[in-house]
Amino acid sequence: MKEVRWYPGNMARTMRRLREDLRVIDLVVELRDARVPRSSHNPRLADLIAGKEQLVLLHKADQAENSATERWLAYLESRGIPAMAYSVHRQRSLTSLMRFLNGKARSLLPYRIKRPLRIMIVGIPNVGKSTLINHLVKRGVAPTGNRPGITRGKQWIRLLPGVELLDTPGVLWPDLSPETVLPLGVVGALPPEVVGGEKLALWLLEAFVRRGKAGRLSRRYPGAEPEHQPPEIFLEHIGQRLGCLLPGGKVDRERAAALLLKDFQGGGLGPLTLEEPPLPEEEEAQGEEDV
Ligand SMILES: Nc1nc2c(ncn2[C@@H]2O[C@H](COP(=O)(O)OP(=O)(O)OP(=O)(O)O)[C@@H](O)[C@H]2O)c(=O)[nH]1
Ligand SMILES: [Mg+2]
Known part of the structure; x- marks a missing residue:
């Protein structure tokens, strides 16, 4: 990116x-x-x-x-x-x-x-x-x-x-570096259109899985297992559940993404930290970079 x-x-x-x-x-x-x-x-x-x-x-x-x-x-x-x-x-x-x-x-x-x-x-x-x-x-x-x-x-x-x-x-x-843009978009510091709502939503879904919190997603949007499928498919599933359909029956992924982000920002998906502090060896590698 x-x-x-x-x-x-x-x-x-x-x-x-x-x-x-x-x-x-x-x-x-x-x-x-x-x-x-x-x-x-x-x-x-x-x-x-x-x-x-x-x-x-x-x-x-x-x-x-x-x-x-x-x-x-x-x-x-x-x-x-x-x-x-x-x-x-x-x-x-x-x-x-x-x-x-x-x-x-x-x-x-x-x-x-x-x-x-x-x-x-x-x-x-x-x-x-x-x-x-x-x-x-x-x-x-x-x-x-x-x-x-x-x-x-x-x-x-x-x-x-x-x-x-x-x-x-x-x-x-x-x-803004690419590693910074997605976290900032997900917490709402940037208007979603700067990065694209769908891209933000997919990154957020992956973050839940990475942090071992996929269960929260499957409880909130029952019927699919985010840890066993690509985030795109789970986003489709969210769209189906929330009735975000385009004429002809296809899922409106942009709308599903917007609703997922809103749910996250409103606290509906529970607390989630998206970044850990650097480990001592990472800090050494980065030098005296300001944090
Ligand atoms: N969950 C939670 N939400 C908060 C907290 N503090 C603020 N918010 C929410 O964060 C959103 C932004 O709040 P603002 O106070 O307008 O943020 P700001 O930093 O002044 O924003 P700008 O003026 O646009 O730079 C609002 O929806 C607040 O309700 C908090 O401690 N917890
Ligand atoms: Mg303000």
Whole structure:
């Protein structure tokens, strides 16, 4: 597969604006999708925020496998990157993050500095930045939605008297690698038409089998065994079950694919992590590549 070009002009503009805003920021909270912590890390943002205080949140942790999230947290901590799992559906996420932010407000701003701690929330499109902010402030202050590109401009939001948050639009980078495009498409960070819904669906079906979770698919779409047949055939089966038929009775695979992706993104197929942290020997082979 070729490199995919998905870098609308507004993302280039956002990157320039982020660079300016960073001058007044004390702490950068980078949201990654807990199902794809590698692909959801924007290397351009990493360059931009190098040298700033940082926290990585493995967000939507309710949709990832807890054991894999633990492995990712251990991996990030081993690289000296402070990290936490987060889900707006878990009360304990909120408690731990508020404790962390309160601690940072005290340690980063000596009492003589009379201004709020300024936190920037960054991440790829649709990772849940605005939802996280609404969760923190317990109000619907930032618009959200399951589609990339909801947040347009930047928005400052007061969290506590001493803490302010900056919501930012999701940004990708111009040279998305082929290994990154499929995971990003499957979690909804890219509009499905960039890669093609059917291609995404087939990759997702293979991922369920690879991760030993094919049983979930056969329970959700009974009557076929995804581990014993090519993903194309299982997708046809899903189409039959869901009544996605074209005139003449052929299965509409694009529609079946769209419904499968929606089911996955909506949590109907249960938690699934699509990427594991690199093993030590892989890291050595990659050199000091940033993760
Ligand atoms: N399961 C689950 N879904 C979440 C969580 N946080 C956010 N979402 C969903 O993710 C989708 C995207 O949320 P947004 O907050 O709009 O994402 P964003 O990062 O602000 O997106 P852009 O502004 O487009 O860059 C919405 O459908 C949210 O309901 C979470 O912790 N768990
Ligand atoms: Mg947003």
